[in-house]
Amino acid sequence: MRAEDPRPVRLSEYRPSDFLIDEVHLDFRLDPNATQVTARLRMRPNPAGDAGAALKLDGDELKLVSVAIDGAKLDAEALDVSPESLVIANPPRGAFELEIVTEIDPEANTRLMGLYRSNRSYCTQCEAEGFRRITYFLDRPDVLAVYTTRIEGPADECPLLLSNGEMIENGPAGEGRHYAVWRDPWPKPSYLFALVAGDLGVVEDRFVTMSGRDVALKVFVEHGQEHRALHAMESIKASMKWDEEAFGREYDLGVFMVVAVSHFNMGAMENKGLNVFNDKYVLASPETATDGDYANIEAIIAHEYFHNWTGDRITCRDWFQLCLKEGLTVFRDQEFTSDRRSRPVKRIQDVRNLRALQFAEDAGPLAHPVRPQIYHEINNFYTPTVYEKGAEVIRMLKTWIGEDAFRAGMDLYFDRHDGQACTIEQFVACFAETSGRDLTQWMRWYDQAGTPEVTVRTAYDADAKTFAVETQQITRPTPGQPEKRPVVIPMTLGLVGPDGADMPLIVGGAPAEPVFTLAEETTRIVFENVAERPVPSLFRNFSAPVKLDSDVSDEDLLFLAGHDSDPFNRWQAVQTVALRHLVAAAAAVREGRETPVDPRLAEAVGRAFDPEERDCAFAAQVASLPSEGDIAREIAQDVDPDAIHRARDDLKRALRARLADALSAAYARLAYDGPYSPDAASAGHRSLRIAALDLLAAGGDAEGLALAMTLYKSAENMTDRVMSMQVLSLHAGAEREEALADFAGRYGHDPLLMDKWFLIQASAPLPDAVDRVEGLMASPAFDMRNPNRVRSLIGAFGSGNPTQFNRPDGRGYALVAGVAAELNSTNPQVAARLLGAFRTWRALEPNRRGRAETALRGLAGMPNLSPDVRDIVRRALS
Ligand code: ARG
Ligand code: ZN
Numbered sequence: 001m002r003a004e005d006p007r008p009v010r011l012s013e014y015r016p017s018d019f020l021i022d023e024v025h026l027d028f029r030l031d032p033n034a035t036q037v038t039a040r041l042r043m044r045p046n047p048a049g050d051a052g053a054a055l056k057l058d059g060d061e062l063k064l065v066s067v068a069i070d071g072a073k074l075d076a077e078a079l080d081v082s083p084e085s086l087v088i089a090n091p092p093r094g095a096f097e098l099e100i101v102t103e104i105d106p107e108a109n110t111r112l113m114g115l116y117r118s119n120r121s122y123c124t125q126c127e128a129e130g131f132r133r134i135t136y137f138l139d140r141p142d143v144l145a146v147y148t149t150r151i152e153g154p155a156d157e158c159p160l161l162l163s164n165g166e167m168i169e170n171g172p173a174g175e176g177r178h179y180a181v182w183r184d185p186w187p188k189p190s191y192l193f194a195l196v197a198g199d200l201g202v203v204e205d206r207f208v209t210m211s212g213r214d215v216a217l218k219v220f221v222e223h224g225q226e227h228r229a230l231h232a233m234e235s236i237k238a239s240m241k242w243d244e245e246a247f248g249r250e251y252d253l254g255v256f257m258v259v260a261v262s263h264f265n266m267g268a269m270e271n272k273g274l275n276v277f278n279d280k281y282v283l284a285s286p287e288t289a290t291d292g293d294y295a296n297i298e299a300i301i302a303h304e305y306f307h308n309w310t311g312d313r314i315t316c317r318d319w320f321q322l323c324l325k326e327g328l329t330v331f332r333d334q335e336f337t338s339d340r341r342s343r344p345v346k347r348i349q350d351v352r353n354l355r356a357l358q359f360a361e362d363a364g365p366l367a368h369p370v371r372p373q374i375y376h377e378i379n380n381f382y383t384p385t386v387y388e389k390g391a392e393v394i395r396m397l398k399t400w401i402g403e404d405a406f407r408a409g410m411d412l413y414f415d416r417h418d419g420q421a422c423t424i425e426q427f428v429a430c431f432a433e434t435s436g437r438d439l440t441q442w443m444r445w446y447d448q449a450g451t452p453e454v455t456v457r458t459a460y461d462a463d464a465k466t467f468a469v470e471t472q473q474i475t476r477p478t479p480g481q482p483e484k485r486p487v488v489i490p491m492t493l494g495l496v497g498p499d500g501a502d503m504p505l506i507v508g509g510a511p512a513e514p515v516f517t518l519a520e521e522t523t524r525i526v527f528e529n530v531a532e533r534p535v536p537s538l539f540r541n542f543s544a545p546v547k548l549d550s551d552v553s554d555e556d557l558l559f560l561a562g563h564d565s566d567p568f569n570r571w572q573a574v575q576t577v578a579l580r581h582l583v584a585a586a587a588a589v590r591e592g593r594e595t596p597v598d599p600r601l602a603e604a605v606g607r608a609f610d611p612e613e614r615d616c617a618f619a620a621q622v623a624s625l626p627s628e629g630d631i632a633r634e635i636a637q638d639v640d641p642d643a644i645h646r647a648r649d650d651l652k653r654a655l656r657a658r659l660a661d662a663l664s665a666a667y668a669r670l671a672y673d674g675p676y677s678p679d680a681a682s683a684g685h686r687s688l689r690i691a692a693l694d695l696l697a698a699g700g701d702a703e704g705l706a707l708a709m710t711l712y713k714s715a716e717n718m719t720d721r722v723m724s725m726q727v728l729s730l731h732a733g734a735e736r737e738e739a740l741a742d743f744a745g746r747y748g749h750d751p752l753l754m755d756k757w758f759l760i761q762a763s764a765p766l767p768d769a770v771d772r773v774e775g776l777m778a779s780p781a782f783d784m785r786n787p788n789r790v791r792s793l794i795g796a797f798g799s800g801n802p803t804q805f806n807r808p809d810g811r812g813y814a815l816v817a818g819v820a821a822e823l824n825s826t827n828p829q830v831a832a833r834l835l836g837a838f839r840t841w842r843a844l845e846p847n848r849r850g851r852a853e854t855a856l857r858g859l860a861g862m863p864n865l866s867p868d869v870r871d872i873v874r875r876a877l878s
Contacts, residue, residue: 006867011320011373017138018049019091021145026135028115030122030153030197032107035115036065039102039135041145044095055091057100057136059084060114060129064136065101086136102135109133110785110826118263119222120157121198123276125269128319128378131190141316142421144187151197152179158197160220164188164272166254184272186252187419189315194271196220196259203229207237207251210244215251220259221282228283231294231678232258235301242302242336247410249309258282258301262751265787265829266382268300270307277304280752280788286676288753290719291683298340303333309414317421319378323370323446324424326382327390334391341680344567345617351542351568354392356629357384359547362451363633364839365876367478371424371446374480376871379829385449392545393445399515399543400490401435408434441519444487449478452487454518456550460533467495467527467534471518473546479878489518492543495527495534500563503534515543535559540566554580554598561604561622571621574604578651579626583634585647590640595647597654606659609666609692616670617684623691625651628802632843639843641802645765652698659695667692667707676717683719690723700731709735712742722756729764744781754781755792762797769804770811773797777819784822787830794819798837805837806844810851813838817855820869821862828866835859835872853877 023042028035045051061083067074069092080087086100109116114133115124124130132139149163155178161170165184173179200220207215217236219229236256243249258275260282268277281300284293310332311325338346361367361384368381370390375381398406409431417426424446432439455472471491475484492515495503505512506528516525527534535556539548552560554577561573578601585595608619631644656663670689676682693711697704708727715721725739740761747753758781762773776782776793783789798805798816805812816837823831841852859865860873 006376008374008376009319009378011318011371014318014320015050016048017046017140017143018053019043019055019138020046021138021143024145024147026147026149026193028149028151028153028195030106030151030158032117033105035104035106035122037102037104037135039098039100039137041098041100041137042095043091043098045093052093055088055098057086057088058129058132058139059086059102059136060133062133062136063103065103066099067101068099070096071099100136104134111829112263112265112787112827113829115195116263118261119198121196121200121261122153122158123196123198123259123261124194124271125265125276126193126271127191127269128382129191131193134193137190139190141189141191141318144189144315144419144421146183146185146187147193148181148183149193149195150179150181151195152177153197157199159199160197162194162196162220162257162259162274164192164194164274166273184253186272186313188272188312189421192270192272192312192315194269194274194276196261196274196276199223200259201226203233205233205237207240207256209240209250211250213250213254215240215253216255218255218257219282220257221279222260222262225260225283228285228288229260231284231289232260232277232282232297232301235298236305238298238340239302239305239336242339243306243309243332246335246339247309247332247414249306249414251308252313256305258304262788263786265827268304270304270311272308272312275304277301278788280755283752284678286678286717288718288750289678290722290756291678291686292719294678295337295341295680295683299333299337302336303329306332306336313419314414314417315421317423319375319381320371320373321423322378322381323386323390323393324422324427326387327370327392327394328427330387330391331394334395342615342617342684344571345615345621345680345684347541347568348571348618348621350388350391352627354384354388354545355633356627358388358545359451359633360629360840361385362389362449362478363636363843365479365842365878366836366839366872367449369447369449369481373447376874377832377867379868380832380871389545396445396490396544397431397442399492399541400488400517401431401437405431405435441486441488444485448475448484448487449481450475450484452489452544452546454489454491454539454544454546454548456536456538456548456552458536458551460530462533465528465530467530467536469493469525469527469536471523471525473518473521479875486519486521489544489546491516491518491538492540494537494540494564494566495530496537496560496563496565497534498532500559502565503530506530514540537564537566537569539569540564541568542572555600558600558604562607567618571618574601574622575626577601577604579630579634582626582631582644582647582651585650586631586635586640586643589643589646589650594650597651597658599658602655602658605655606662608688609659609662611665611669615684616688617680620684620687620691623688623695632802632840635843637843638845639840640845641806641848642808645803649699652695656695656698656701656704663692663696667696673716686717686719686723690720690727693724694727697727697731700733705731705733705735709739712739718753722760725757726760729760730766732766732768748781751781751786751788755788758782758789758792759796759800762793763800765801765803767804769797769801770807770815773815784819785826787827790819790823790830790834794834795837798834806848806852808847808851810848810854813852813855817859821859824862824866824869825864828868831866832868832872835869835876838872838876841876 025040027038106115113130151161161180163182170180201223203219205217221229253273260279262279264278310328412430452475457470459468497503557573564570588595608623613619632639708724712724728736728739820831820834
């Protein structure tokens with residue numbers, strides 16, 4: 001562990017590196033406990049750096065064997081070396097070659113950063129600062145070098161030796177060992193380095209690029225799992241094609257490889273030419289994967305592939321610019337999915353996700369800007385704010401400057417900055433140029449944390465035939481940012497007439513575009529020639545990541561739900577009415593009152609199950625009520641999770657009572673057979689059927705549970721099996737136990753399926769959840785060293801089970817804090833991530849708030865806190 005409270009890193013203190021590295025030659029002698037790494041670095045002083053500076057290289061838990069400059073060994077006196085750094089006080093003032101030999105222990109690497117073992121394979125994870133766990137290096141993204149990598153290992157255990165770029169040589173190395181040499185011609189930062197060695201199965205295919213170059217495609221998985229890699233392979237080809245069509249981006253090596261590993265801290269990693277994936281996001285077959293798995297794999301394969309241009313060819317100058325590659329690449333993968341599946345449904349899913357994760361983060365003590373200005377531990381900034389809000393800011397920019405200027409700006413960015421390590425300013429400057437707009441104020445989206453709240457008040461003047469829309473924006477203080485200034489908010493708006501059609505928008509005597517700019521604290525727009533009172537449809541397609549409070553009545557919203565030409569706002573209208581009801585109902589529960597359900601709300605939800613409804617995936621979204629988290633965020637303070645749960649449950653029961661016939665009819669009508677296909681239409685069909693089932697089983701209704709049990713037993717695909725088990729798991733009783741036991745019996749041998757089993761039990765809102773999770777932690781299928789297991793059981797409990805995590809007796813907090821304490825030393829990154837469950841603790845009612853605080857303070861007082869955990873705990877308590 002590092003010393004107490006190291007100095008934070010600040011954006012304002014960025015300085016170019018004093019040295020550059022042009023070429024890197026790496027030589028790995030693989031050994032489970034003593035891998036030798038020889039790094040030969042062609043270095044020179046950076047003209048932009050400090051002439052005469054000492055050479056200070058980063059390390060992390062490293063053991064130095066030797067150092068030489070231009071072939072001459074340096075002795076100990078010439079060096080200042082520790083596991084964390086290597087300083088050479090007087091390096092040559094011109095170009096030189098530095099040779100460093102280190103020894104590392106992949107087997108002992110439980111942090112899964114640097115070179116480690118997963119099952120019997122060797123693999124690496126270097127982003128953000130893992131390369132320094134392999135060799136001493138200028139481990140910063142603005143040092144770009146060309147890498148040649150020689151890997152030598154036992155031929156039997158590691159028939160496969162992979163690294164970035166293309167293989168240029170291989171052969172025997174004596175004593176049952178062999179070697180391969182890889183060369184990556186594209187300069188890259190160290191965080192994009194990768195090595196994989198082991199005995200894996202492979203699926204191969206090829207892709208011909210738009211200029212006619214042939215690319216070999218390879219997906220590596222454990223032997224016997226090859227049939228589960230076909231969907232990933234199809235997704236690679238689709239991604240390559242889409243990036244050519246949508247952005248004119250062509251792949252740039254002769255081979256593109258994806259490797260699935262079972263121990264991985266995150267989702268996946270975009271190492272140049274050699275993407276390393278969490279196996280959860282590669283493996284899929286009709287027998288083992290749900291519709292959601294298929295969709296996730298497609299999206300994450302695309303995300304990592306798209307990084308080849310937004311991340312690899314153009315990378316970040318420093319880690320404060322992380323959203324330069326992540327926000328942009330999320331935006332690109334969202335667009336890919338929208339083009340392949342349903343654009344409105346994808347938008348709804350993304351906004352649900354943004355609100356659930358990013359709005360929650362922005363409203364609590366861990367709030368930070370899309371581009372942070374300070375960090376203690378960069379691993380803690382791979383957040384929904386950097387990723388998802390980062391993507392929203394780009395989407396909003398596109399809305400604001402228009403499609404053509406946006407596309408031209410992207411072209412300019414690729415053109416101008418290819419091969420560079422860039423800043424957000426350089427990215428935004430491209431769009432300022434192509435749009436001709438001043439984007440100075442726009443930068444506040446990157447620098448100011450918090451979700452802007454927009455209040456809209458409207459007035460129709462029947463005599464003057466005008467419709468006035470008045471807006472006000474505020475952003476509440478966030479940690480370190482007490483004062484906020486207005487941001488540029490594009491509001492896409494429509495006025496819907498009594499016939500349901502959009503009315504013309506006339507402002508100042510002329511037709512107006514539907515995108516209005518709210519750049520001041522208040523704005524007033526007056527529409528003219530408005531023949532009849534319109535219903536305003538505000539922030540169509542969620543044109544900005546803001547929280548909206550409007551005076552549009554429930555009645556008008558329900559009118560929009562049936563008529564708005566914008567599908568997003570048809571969905572949003574029902575959500576808003578439901579949310580208003582649920583907030584009132586949760587307050588009423590605490591006062592022992594009941595809140596009647598507006599029959600028009602039930603009717604609007606019921607329309608999702610209408611036989612006429614063609615778009616099942618969209619209808620399923622309409623039928624899915626706001627989550628308990630959505631309700632808690634809306635309430636914002638003195639939150640009682642039990643009251644929220646009760647209110648939501650009551651609403652589901654009321655909907656069941658009112659809609660029983662329609663639900664039963666829909667459930668029967670939506671039955672299907674035939675072979676499984678994960679395509680969007682089939683998946684949408686299944687999701688609507690499950691939405692009907694979920695409502696039919698509301699309140700533990702016996703008939704509903706019987707239907708769920710029948711579906712569970714007769715399921716012919718994993719979606720139906722998992723989703724029916726999930727419905728059953730919400731209601732204590734024999735059916736629940738029977739399904740869970742059956743599932744474990746069938747799939748006990750498959751860790752990824754057992755993850756679903758863990759997750760469903762961990763997130764069930766039943767009073768025995770803590771005991772269950774504790775019991776499951778002791779089960780043979782659980783493994784504290786595997787991040788997927790930990791996230792499925794403890795992560796799902798902390799972030800997906802509001803009533804039980806927030807138990808009034810504090811046992812839920814103690815459970816999650818206890819696991820984080822245990823993982824603090826073995827895998828601090830995963831430990832810190834689990835503590836994300838505490839990000840909204842300050843909004844709770846006083847008793848729970850006190851208990852959450854006790855759990856956090858307990859962690860804060862632990863000796864040997866990792867930088868990762870210490871950073872989260874300290875910020876959460878600040
Ligand atoms: N760049 C990866 C992505 O595609 C994520 C890597 C995160 N790594 C980490 N150590 N936090 O989003
Ligand atoms: Zn990414």
